[in-house]
Amino acid sequence: METQFLNTFVTVVDQGSMAAAARVLNITPAAVAQQIRTLEREIGAPLIARVGRTVSVTEEGARILPRTRELLRNVADLRSVANESEVAGELRLGACPTALAGMLPDVLARMVESFPGINVFIQPGYSADLYHCVERGDVDAAVVLQAPFPLPKTCEWQLLREEPLIVLAPASMADRDPHELLKTQPLIRYDRHHWGGRQADEYLRQANIVPRERFELNALNAIAVMVDRGLGVSLVPDWAPPWPEGLKLARIPLPDASAKRCIGIVWSRSSVRVRLVTAFLRESRKVVGTPTP
Numbered sequence: 001m002e003t004q005f006l007n008t009f010v011t012v013v014d015q016g017s018m019a020a021a022a023r024v025l026n027i028t029p030a031a032v033a034q035q036i037r038t039l040e041r042e043i044g045a046p047l048i049a050r051v052g053r054t055v056s057v058t059e060e061g062a063r064i065l066p067r068t069r070e071l072l073r074n075v076a077d078l079r080s081v082a083n084e085s086e087v088a089g090e091l092r093l094g095a096c097p098t099a100l101a102g103m104l105p106d107v108l109a110r111m112v113e114s115f116p117g118i119n120v121f122i123q124p125g126y127s128a129d130l131y132h133c134v135e136r137g138d139v140d141a142a143v144v145l146q147a148p149f150p151l152p153k154t155c156e157w158q159l160l161r162e163e164p165l166i167v168l169a170p171a172s173m174a175d176r177d178p179h180e181l182l183k184t185q186p187l188i189r190y191d192r193h194h195w196g197g198r199q200a201d202e203y204l205r206q207a208n209i210v211p212r213e214r215f216e217l218n219a220l221n222a223i224a225v226m227v228d229r230g231l232g233v234s235l236v237p238d239w240a241p242p243w244p245e246g247l248k249l250a251r252i253p254l255p256d257a258s259a260k261r262c263i264g265i266v267w268s269r270s271s272v273r274v275r276l277v278t279a280f281l282r283e284s285r286k287v288v289g290t291p292t293p
Contacts, residue, residue: 092123106287107287
């Protein structure tokens with residue numbers, strides 16, 4: 001059985017159409033259809049149901065899909081396991097929203113240039129969920145916020161970036177006291193259901209500040225736009241670029257500079273792809289250590 005045909009099957013499922021899969025695989029739609037038909041004959045069951053220009057996975061296809069993904073990951077690992085001197089294979093990464101839009105694209109650009117034999121699968125998610133993904137082995141490593149609990153002995157953590165909490169305010173309020181702003185202006189609150197928002201909430205309580213809450217959300221770029229539109233101020237980490245363009249904002253430091261959000265990499269020590277993780281960690285450090293142009 002051709003592993004390439006299995007990869008075509010997974011790509012068709014993920015893309016939702018033969019044409020989209022063909023573009024990803026850089027082959028013709030006819031070739032995609034032929035590979036799927038050949039695979040279906042070898043499996044002895046229909047895998048893809050065609051509905052007009054779109055497709056859906058059949059019940060039989062859904063049953064073999066998880067094992068097919070696992071098989072393809074294992075095949076990708078063979079090169080990495082066999083060639084101790086070469087960094088190659090598939091690296092499965094998790095990334096929280098801030099990292100996904102911020103540092104990760106620069107790290108991946110370095111990875112592609114330095115290690116052309118690496119393929120990277122990226123799973124977006126919130127930090128709390130991604131820690132569990134690393135523990136279960138669903139991903140090899142994840143760029144996440146530092147956990148507010150001890151890690152299991154099977155996992156390791158490396159700090160990459162510290163982001164101090166700041167008061168985000170309209171540019172016209174740049175010379176105002178940060179605590180006075182938090183007490184008197186409407187607050188656009190960073191969502192307390194997530195770790196970064198809990199840090200901000202803890203700071204407010206320790207400073208005995210009872211804000212006038214207006215909105216609460218877990219989207220830093222959206223918070224920045226709301227502040228620019230005069231809807232209030234916010235207490236957020238000073239997150240890595242890119243920020244929305246064209247906004248007139250003041251980033252006001254807090255009196256207590258120890259309030260920080262920490263972002264880093266967590267990984268499983270037992271992963272067979274630990275050499276890929278090490279390479280990713282090394283390139284991440286280079287990116288974080290390079291001044292933003």
